[in-house]
Amino acid sequence: MEALININKLNLFYGAFHALKDVTLTIPEKAITAFIGPSGCGKSTLLRTLNRMNDMIPGTRIEGGLSIGGTEIYSNEVDVETLRKKVGMVFQQPNPFPKSIYDNIAYGPRLHGITSKKELDEIVETSLKSAVLWDEVKDHLKRSAFGLSGGQQQRLCIARALAVNPNILLMDEATSALDPISTLKIEELVQELKDRYTIVMVTHNMHQAARVSNQTVFFLNGEVIEYSDTEKLFSNPADQRTEDYISGRFG
Amino acid sequence: MPRQEALTVRQSQTESKQELYNFKNKRVSVMNKLMPVLLFLCASVSVLTTIGIVITLITETYQFFQKIPIFDFLFGTKWSPLIPPKSFGVLPLLSGTLMITFIACLVAIPIGLASAIYLSEYAPKKVRKVIKPILEVLAGVPTIVYGYFALSLITPLIQKVFDSAGVFNALSAGIVVGIMIIPMVCSLSEDAMSAVPRSLRDGAYALGATRLEVALRIVVPAAFSGIVASAVLAFSRAIGETMIVTVAAGSTPNMTVNPLDSIQTMTAYIVQVSLGDTPHGTVEYGSIFAVGMTLFVITFLLNILAQFIARKFREEY
Numbered sequence: 199m200e201a202l203i204n205i206n207k208l209n210l211f212y213g214a215f216h217a218l219k220d221v222t223l224t225i226p227e228k229a230i231t232a233f234i235g236p237s238g239c240g241k242s243t244l245l246r247t248l249n250r251m252n253d254m255i256p257g258t259r260i261e262g263g264l265s266i267g268g269t270e271i272y273s274n275e276v277d278v279e280t281l282r283k284k285v286g287m288v289f290q291q292p293n294p295f296p297k298s299i300y301d302n303i304a305y306g307p308r309l310h311g312i313t314s315k316k317e318l319d320e321i322v323e324t325s326l327k328s329a330v331l332w333d334e335v336k337d338h339l340k341r342s343a344f345g346l347s348g349g350q351q352q353r354l355c356i357a358r359a360l361a362v363n364p365n366i367l368l369m370d371e372a373t374s375a376l377d378p379i380s381t382l383k384i385e386e387l388v389q390e391l392k393d394r395y396t397i398v399m400v401t402h403n404m405h406q407a408a409r410v411s412n413q414t415v416f417f418l419n420g421e422v423i424e425y426s427d428t429e430k431l432f433s434n435p436a437d438q439r440t441e442d443y444i445s446g447r448f449g
Numbered sequence: 450m451p452r453q454e455a456l457t458v459r460q461s462q463t464e465s466k467q468e469l470y471n472f473k474n475k476r477v478s479v480m481n482k483l484m485p486v487l488l489f490l491c492a493s494v495s496v497l498t499t500i501g502i503v504i505t506l507i508t509e510t511y512q513f514f515q516k517i518p519i520f521d522f523l524f525g526t527k528w529s530p531l532i533p534p535k536s537f538g539v540l541p542l543l544s545g546t547l548m549i550t551f552i553a554c555l556v557a558i559p560i561g562l563a564s565a566i567y568l569s570e571y572a573p574k575k576v577r578k579v580i581k582p583i584l585e586v587l588a589g590v591p592t593i594v595y596g597y598f599a600l601s602l603i604t605p606l607i608q609k610v611f612d613s614a615g616v617f618n619a620l621s622a623g624i625v626v627g628i629m630i631i632p633m634v635c636s637l638s639e640d641a642m643s644a645v646p647r648s649l650r651d652g653a654y655a656l657g658a659t660r661l662e663v664a665l666r667i668v669v670p671a672a673f674s675g676i677v678a679s680a681v682l683a684f685s686r687a688i689g690e691t692m693i694v695t696v697a698a699g700s701t702p703n704m705t706v707n708p709l710d711s712i713q714t715m716t717a718y719i720v721q722v723s724l725g726d727t728p729h730g731t732v733e734y735g736s737i738f739a740v741g742m743t744l745f746v747i748t749f750l751l752n753i754l755a756q757f758i759a760r761k762f763r764e765e766y
Binding site: 249256281282287289291296305355359 | 573574646648652653654656657658659662666670
């Protein structure tokens, strides 16, 4: 698998707080990479640097290299909106817009200038199909997205992210607010998506990382302790701290 | 004997238990009964006042319409209650009021909304901390001050641009009423926008939306009911505004669409009559109640309309 994202000695500060320390990491293309580690270890922070969502937090400072497909995303020439279009994101809590199901999906494409009804209809259908939600909602696309269950809302958010045709999909603990059955559905969905998208997921749930991902990265106190193939990391970790974490001795 | 002793000990134990579990407390129970009554009395002051005002309005208006036909009042185009030939057509006052309100809203809603968007979506925390209190001070300036601000600053400016503008004109008063209600529109809309959850904004940003797109296509629609409420409140505030229009808009009841003319609003007419020596019980005196009633009905309907719109366009989050 070819590396798509290269992170090189990345440091991130929230004011005086050193949140990421010398992170060096490569993330392979068209595969699932999972970030694991205890709360506050920096895994979500690193995820949010990949689409520059941290820019929104005042007092954030970043040093070091972070390139996607060879482009340094923190260089001045990068247009953040174009970057975010290519690097989609799904959040911990399902956050559909207070609009209809259709308008939720069409929001992104409309933002980027698609106005033709036919084209939008097509995008809505394919996105919902990709997110395995089409059969459940195809008869009431005009209904409010808030009428959907939590799991459906989260798949709607995935469909919404896919609708702008990204290459990378970031998932920030996307199943932690869901029940086990919805979680399972999303995990299956992610498996299907990895053939077409590069997926980076943060998860609190080690078993999920073990079940779903191809590569796993273990974080502790803002540092990357270890990363390797998921199978290897869980069966034969190189670092004692990884071993302690995955065997449940802390965290 | 030891048995006897044991019995007394047990008795005293039961006594102390009773004392221990004595939950009666006279002072507190009296307070508990009195407090709701006191609080209810305080609450009824405003309710009773409102009822009193409405009753007065209705009876006086009724008496007025015994003398002047309601049709002449509502559809008459000439308002001349003090100078003969007397005529009580409310439309000139109504048009004057609506013109002021329209100009005021034209000024206040765009500027207020734009400032609200700036404060809620763009301004750094520090800037917001400075601007919001200043806005609230602006809302606390006595309206008489605004009146002279209109008369001595805005009117001369308008006269420089438009030769035909009079010393008293609707445009100047309207603009200043607008400035007066900006803080209201801004503050209430900003509250509504700030209440839109962060997660919705994040969702839009993650799709590649710019700040402006997030503001206009996520935050404003989600806060729409609050924004409409603020606009309608501002509208009724502008309709009821008295001092600025009395000072700067003139006292010529005038059916005109030219904002450079002197006009008279309903409120300014009420001031004019109450300050003059119109005797109680006359038709002229009764007319201020009829005008007041008209004002009351308009504001009342507006508030209902606001609630309807707010409910219809509500986007729940």
